[in-house]
Amino acid sequence: MTETAIEVNDLTVAYHERPVLWDVDLRVRPGALTAIVGPNGAGKTTLIKAILGLVSPAAGQIRVLGRSYREARSEVAYVPQRGSVDWDFPTSVLDVVLMGTYGSLGWIRRPGKREESRAREALEKVGMEAFAHRQISQLSGGQQQRVFLARALVQDARVYLMDEPFQGVDARTERAIVDVLRELRERGDTVVAVHHALQTVPEYFDDAVILNVRRIASGPVGEVFTEENLRVAYGGRVPFLQGVAGGASAARDSPPPPESPVDRRARPEAT
Amino acid sequence: MSWIDFEIQALAIVVAVSCALPGAFLVLRRMALMSDAISHSILLGIVLAFFVVEDITHPLLILAAAATGVLTVALVEALHRTRKVKEDAAIALVFPALFSVAVILISRYAGSVHLDLDAVLLGEIAFAPFRRLELWGMDLGPRGLWMMGAILLLNLLAIVVFYKELKLSTFDAGLAAALGFSPALVHYAFMTLVSVTAVGAFDSVGSILVVALMIAPPAAAYLLTDRLPLLLVLSGALGAVSAVSGFWLARGIDASIAGSMAAMAGVTFLLALLFAPDRGVVAGVRRRARQRLEFAGVMLAIHVLNHEGGPRARAENRVEHLQEHLRWSPDFARKVVRHAQREGLIASGSGGELHLTALGREHARHRMLH
Amino acid sequence: MSIGELFSLLLFDYTLRTVALGTAALGAVAGALGCFAVLRRQSLLGDAIAHAALPGIGLAFLLTGSRATPVLVLGAALAGWIGTLFVLWIVRSSRIREDAALGIVLSVFFGVGLVILTFVQRRPTAAQAGLETFLFGQAATLLLRDVLLIASLGGAALVVLALFWKEFKLLSFDPEFGASVGLPVTRVDLLLTSLLVVAIVIGLQAVGVVLISALVVAPAAAARQWTDSLSVMVVLAGFLGALAGVAGSMVSSLGGGIPTGPTIVLVASLAVIISLCFAPRRGLMAGFLRERGTRRRLRVDAVLADLYALAAQHGEATSHAHPVAVLRAMQERRGGLERSLEALESRGLAREVRPGEWCLTKAGVERARTLFLPEVAP
Ligand SMILES: Nc1ncnc2c1ncn2[C@@H]1O[C@H](COP(=O)(O)OP(=O)(O)O)[C@@H](O)[C@H]1O
Numbered sequence A: 001m002t003e004t005a006i007e008v009n010d011l012t013v014a015y016h017e018r019p020v021l022w023d024v025d026l027r028v029r030p031g032a033l034t035a036i037v038g039p040n041g042a043g044k045t046t047l048i049k050a051i052l053g054l055v056s057p058a059a060g061q062i063r064v065l066g067r068s069y070r071e072a073r074s075e076v077a078y079v080p081q082r083g084s085v086d087w088d089f090p091t092s093v094l095d096v097v098l099m100g101t102y103g104s105l106g107w108i109r110r111p112g113k114r115e116e117s118r119a120r121e122a123l124e125k126v127g128m129e130a131f132a133h134r135q136i137s138q139l140s141g142g143q144q145q146r147v148f149l150a151r152a153l154v155q156d157a158r159v160y161l162m163d164e165p166f167q168g169v170d171a172r173t174e175r176a177i178v179d180v181l182r183e184l185r186e187r188g189d190t191v192v193a194v195h196h197a198l199q200t201v202p203e204y205f206d207d208a209v210i211l212n213v214r215r216i217a218s219g220p221v222g223e224v225f226t227e228e229n230l231r232v233a234y235g236g237r238v239p240f241l242q243g244v245a246g247g248a249s250a251a252r253d254s255p256p257p258p259e260s261p262v263d264r265r266a267r268p269e270a271t
Numbered sequence B: 001m002s003w004i005d006f007e008i009q010a011l012a013i014v015v016a017v018s019c020a021l022p023g024a025f026l027v028l029r030r031m032a033l034m035s036d037a038i039s040h041s042i043l044l045g046i047v048l049a050f051f052v053v054e055d056i057t058h059p060l061l062i063l064a065a066a067a068t069g070v071l072t073v074a075l076v077e078a079l080h081r082t083r084k085v086k087e088d089a090a091i092a093l094v095f096p097a098l099f100s101v102a103v104i105l106i107s108r109y110a111g112s113v114h115l116d117l118d119a120v121l122l123g124e125i126a127f128a129p130f131r132r133l134e135l136w137g138m139d140l141g142p143r144g145l146w147m148m149g150a151i152l153l154l155n156l157l158a159i160v161v162f163y164k165e166l167k168l169s170t171f172d173a174g175l176a177a178a179l180g181f182s183p184a185l186v187h188y189a190f191m192t193l194v195s196v197t198a199v200g201a202f203d204s205v206g207s208i209l210v211v212a213l214m215i216a217p218p219a220a221a222y223l224l225t226d227r228l229p230l231l232l233v234l235s236g237a238l239g240a241v242s243a244v245s246g247f248w249l250a251r252g253i254d255a256s257i258a259g260s261m262a263a264m265a266g267v268t269f270l271l272a273l274l275f276a277p278d279r280g281v282v283a284g285v286r287r288r289a290r291q292r293l294e295f296a297g298v299m300l301a302i303h304v305l306n307h308e309g310g311p312r313a314r315a316e317n318r319v320e321h322l323q324e325h326l327r328w329s330p331d332f333a334r335k336v337v338r339h340a341q342r343e344g345l346i347a348s349g350s351g352g353e354l355h356l357t358a359l360g361r362e363h364a365r366h367r368m369l370h
Numbered sequence C: 001m002s003i004g005e006l007f008s009l010l011l012f013d014y015t016l017r018t019v020a021l022g023t024a025a026l027g028a029v030a031g032a033l034g035c036f037a038v039l040r041r042q043s044l045l046g047d048a049i050a051h052a053a054l055p056g057i058g059l060a061f062l063l064t065g066s067r068a069t070p071v072l073v074l075g076a077a078l079a080g081w082i083g084t085l086f087v088l089w090i091v092r093s094s095r096i097r098e099d100a101a102l103g104i105v106l107s108v109f110f111g112v113g114l115v116i117l118t119f120v121q122r123r124p125t126a127a128q129a130g131l132e133t134f135l136f137g138q139a140a141t142l143l144l145r146d147v148l149l150i151a152s153l154g155g156a157a158l159v160v161l162a163l164f165w166k167e168f169k170l171l172s173f174d175p176e177f178g179a180s181v182g183l184p185v186t187r188v189d190l191l192l193t194s195l196l197v198v199a200i201v202i203g204l205q206a207v208g209v210v211l212i213s214a215l216v217v218a219p220a221a222a223a224r225q226w227t228d229s230l231s232v233m234v235v236l237a238g239f240l241g242a243l244a245g246v247a248g249s250m251v252s253s254l255g256g257g258i259p260t261g262p263t264i265v266l267v268a269s270l271a272v273i274i275s276l277c278f279a280p281r282r283g284l285m286a287g288f289l290r291e292r293g294t295r296r297r298l299r300v301d302a303v304l305a306d307l308y309a310l311a312a313q314h315g316e317a318t319s320h321a322h323p324v325a326v327l328r329a330m331q332e333r334r335g336g337l338e339r340s341l342e343a344l345e346s347r348g349l350a351r352e353v354r355p356g357e358w359c360l361t362k363a364g365v366e367r368a369r370t371l372f373l374p375e376v377a378p
């Protein structure tokens, strides 16, 4: 096994000449659950997309499992943001999950019995086996999220990149997803997930990356989740910190993170 | 230039300007294709009204046509609101249906309707000077010019009087509602204006070329300015230019006037797209090349800053290393270094390694803090 | 002419059979490929392609002097393609958004096409006759070899569609995920758009430049209402498109000078209206019935609750009858009280002790308990 699952060096991404990621360095530990946190517009989605080769960087290199993304593609799975697709598309749950097998199938070949049984297995893992033939527009937000997760599981990857897998899901789904993530970790797989609820980061994740255009900090949650780091990332006061920093048992119903603009006086972390 | 040519050009200008004014708001509101829908479906209103009054010059035709235009808008919205079809599909469903009914009625009763399908698509601007408006035995000029002039006045009046409302509901419907303007009311009033304009222009240039005159000049103007008043003036001016140049093109090659006007509107837009000072394609290419170099220069400075004084500074801060590290081609790397040196950001040491100047350090620090 | 006669004509009249075959083929192809355009919110792209094709037709004729269908179709396809690329280019390279870009390409290309047609019309050759039928379409001008061309090009497009089915589906549903698993999104997109161009240009002769886009959108929009499966939708849209094509071309072939395009569009639009109203699950009617059913159930439950409340006040729940007037007063202005009571009676939850006086049955009491006091229910 390689030393790092994902290695990002000096990554800079700009949309229309405006940098949204600046000089980001990152090492993601294999076999760990890593959260990417940061305020809205911090570039979290962009970072995931850059790793997946969906946006082309202005500078920097990215290695996945020690290889370029193209070479590592078959071992990477992706859970996009739920809102990125039209859920009124005429297709069934099983069909969506089967899309996870398309990458390994190659051109023209259709998914067959084997793929279908893998898809059903994945659905079972996320507790959606009863919904296989349900039309996707009839799903709740949490169910949609679980379908996307199942599609990634079918990819049978070693690295999982997830963009806000917990966004807008009910408590039951949240637990189901956490269970799946832990199972993946047990298997030695790597999971990187954009996560919004800071208070659950210490409970769910091993490592964290705090991002706001630049990487503010990264490493084990206990070390990274300091008041200083979070304030640099989110700006201003971070009221829920007492419950979070260093503590594993965060209050579940603490207020959501404030979405304040970047603190312009934030000092860069020395690299 | 004969008097007839003069009259045709006058009408062409008035038509183009009348179309461009509401067209500007259509472009800004991202509803450009509503003009396509409206300009087609008004035909149904014209045909139906004709069956009632049996007079192709009757004012009721304009009213009925404008009403079908508004009906089109309402139907598209109703269809979209069922959430069974998306908005683009709703547009693509409504106007072909209404237009088809009209075309079938025309071809079925071709003998009695003095509208042939060519006129529907092409308009009859070339014949406009032969239809005179006479009052008490006095010749007052082409009837079309009077009608279109009235529509132009109506457009100008509406835009001047309701400028604030239009502007607000175009740029910030939420705020408009909060300030007490009903966006729906403004929307429908505006769509009525579009419909009336389309009816008038339809007579001269036909249903499809109305779209060209409504969309192309404002889109070109939108590439030239951000300010709404200027945008409106430019839209009208570019419309007029398209009209006159289209007329002379048609004269020169002896082709359809309306078609040539649309073609020239397209040429106008293409020129703006390519050569607009700030937003043109050419300006964009040049700006990006320059910015890429500047951006790279700062990145180079930051890179040097990050490795300054570090154990591997000598190795990291060399041109060859940069190529590999920042994925620059050798050529580009050399260009960046030259650029950065010219700008006084870096200097190279004796062993080929790069040093930051004071200015370069300041720039790099500044950029790292955004 | 009776329906029977029409059908015998369809079977035995050579010309009509040819025309019907041709329009059926192009309707099927346009309907099937239209599904992807509609699902990807590109319904108006077809319109732009079709209008942009007009100068291609004119130029192809001017350059070759031939009005053989393959030549004109090739010209149309090239021009339609260029129009599409223009739309893409405008949107990518400027602040002009797609709606305006489509409008500009559509109308300007069409204007240029009309200019070119004026040249064509000046040609002395008799060969130019009828190039204007490309505006609104005239199915009656289809010859057997045109039909063969439509069928082979359309068939090829459908074969490609079937081959790359999985790729097109992924592209339409979730292009970013597709890219992450290695789908070359831009190339697949271009391929799918090219198929749409093919579907449109083979229909221009019969349906016309102005209205062919409706044949792309309407069958797909209609089919979408009946099914939640992409493959069923594509097949159904193909079928509806073929149906519209045949019906439209037959009506216009009967004479009266009605161009084919509008007739086909009307048939297809009718299919949309019927589908929107009466499709089993998504249809407006189904939605209305569902809503009414829910409302009625809620009303019945409300009456049950009131009877239960009265019974709770009076002790002997299953014997003490309450007049309808009391219930009506409790129901305030909600209507349908009699009907609700009958519904309760038919379900054995209430009975009419004396005319106009009601009380709950044992089952009714039980039901009310489970409904309104779920935490203490047995
Ligand atoms: N396609 C795009 N074009 C231009 N700007 C974009 C695009 N996608 C994202 N951005 C901008 O980049 C910034 C970072 O976006 P994103 O990565 O989505 O942030 P996050 O996921 O952390 O909320 C935001 O300011 C956003 O507006």
Ligand SMILES: [Mg+2]
Pocket (backbone or CB within 6 Å): A044, A045, A046
């Ligand atoms: Mg995001």
